[in-house]
Amino acid sequence: MSKLPSTNPKVGFVSLGCPKALVDSERILTQLRTEGYQVVATYQDADVVVVNTCGFIDSAKAESLDAIGEAIAENGRVIVTGCMGVEESVIRDVHPNVLAVTGPQQYEQVVNAVHEVVPPRADHNPLVDLVPPQGIKLTPRHYAYLKISEGCNHSCSFCIIPSMRGKLVSRPIGDVLGEAERLVKSGVKELLVISQDTSAYGVDIKYRTGFWNGRPVKSRMTEMCEALSELGVWVRLHYVYPYPHVDELIPLMAEGKILPYLDIPFQHASPKVLKAMKRPAFEDKTLARIKSWREICPELTIRSTFIVGFPGETEDDFQYLLDWLTEAQLDRVGCFKYSAVDGAPANEMAAPVPEEVKEDRWERFMAHQQAISAARLQRKVGQTLEVLIDEVDEDGPIARSMADAPEIDGAVYIDTDEPLKPGEIVTVVITDADEYDLWARLV
Secondary structure: OOOOOOOOOEEEEEOEEEEEEHHHHHHHHHHHHHHHEEEEEEOOOOOEEEEEOOOOHOOOOHHHHHHHHHHHHOOOEEEEEEEHHHHHHHHHHHOOOOEEOOOOOOOHHHHHHHHHHHHOOOOOOOOOOOOOOOOOOOOOOOEEEOOEEEOOOOOOOOOOOOHHHHHEEEEHHHHHHHHHHHHHHHHOEEEEEEEEOOHHHHHHHOOOEEOOOEEEEEEHHHHHHHHHHOOOEEEEOOOOOHHHHHHHHHHHHHOOOOOOEEEEOOOOOOHHHHHOOOOOOOOOHHHHHHHHHHHHHOOOEEEEEEEOOOOOOOHHHHHHHHHHHHHHHOEEEEEEEOOOOOOOOHHOOOOOOOOHHHHHHHHHHHHHHHHHHHHHHHHHOOOOEEEEEEEEEEEEEEEEEEEOOOOOOOOOEOOOOOOOOOOOEEEEEEEOOOOEEEEEEEO
């Protein structure tokens, strides 16, 4: 009788792009671990390497192609998946030796491709070799992304995500809440709710009522947030379009049920540019709504992203955006220079903005918003805040407040000799601030 391999097959994994892609990676890894594969941290230890790519803008595609090339050079056996996987010919033109290419959300195809390169052990028993019930996570133990839907129903002229990821498909509410509950039981202290369009959750299934722990819950953002608030952890909302029903969330934030934090991708403020972008825009009422949100929930943090240099954007449009920022007083803001994306309708628009003008507007935008962010952070000096410890280095604990999402917002640096651990929630007094970060001492 031939001897079975003494060790489990090993998979290396490179995950690029946004948190939504990270959730895809976690799902693939969970399935592979269930089948007995080991996940390893180096190219040298891996029997095969999976690269989960990003294909949103040209710089992301270049990074993805570089990552594939590095994996081929270091290991030689590479499977490609993710958003750039929809452009298989582009990938194979540069890297003809990749073993397989699949698109986003094609979990079964990725797993099958791994099976073909490195078959699973015949004697693996998933009932004995258990995977944690919450699955495999690529984030630190104390926070996790909770993906509530796939795809998007918008047709923004600068974006090709609907053509890559398809139309909106909402997950059943019972699945979402069940996953959230398992994550919390495994030690997660913060759930980051993500999708392409979080406000649209349930639209495609007509807000169907599902069941969680035997009770009915509507597949709708407000009801989902109410249910998540019962789990006793931080709940943070990302990629929230400002539809009218977003107003229903603000009282939940004021009552402390979910974090007073909204990530809203406004993208611009000029009505003309928003129309050209085909954004679901409410720019005429947005400032008034932000004002009323803050009246109900004064501690609300609003983060957003913007694009400057969109085709047809004039100096007047750009100045309108700067004036809007002054009025809106957003807390956290990211800005991108418009970048053509293959297949996006915006590429064909008249009056492209020269690169040097884009660069100038980006610099002016960042300086303008930096002053606003710095002033808003200065107001926190002297305040007492709850913060979540992310890591502890040689200089001490690094934490985040309720106003800070991981990796994209600022940090809170705590001056203390106390032996704090990642995942702890502690109370601090803010002692100093700059444009992005806060400094504090323990209460």
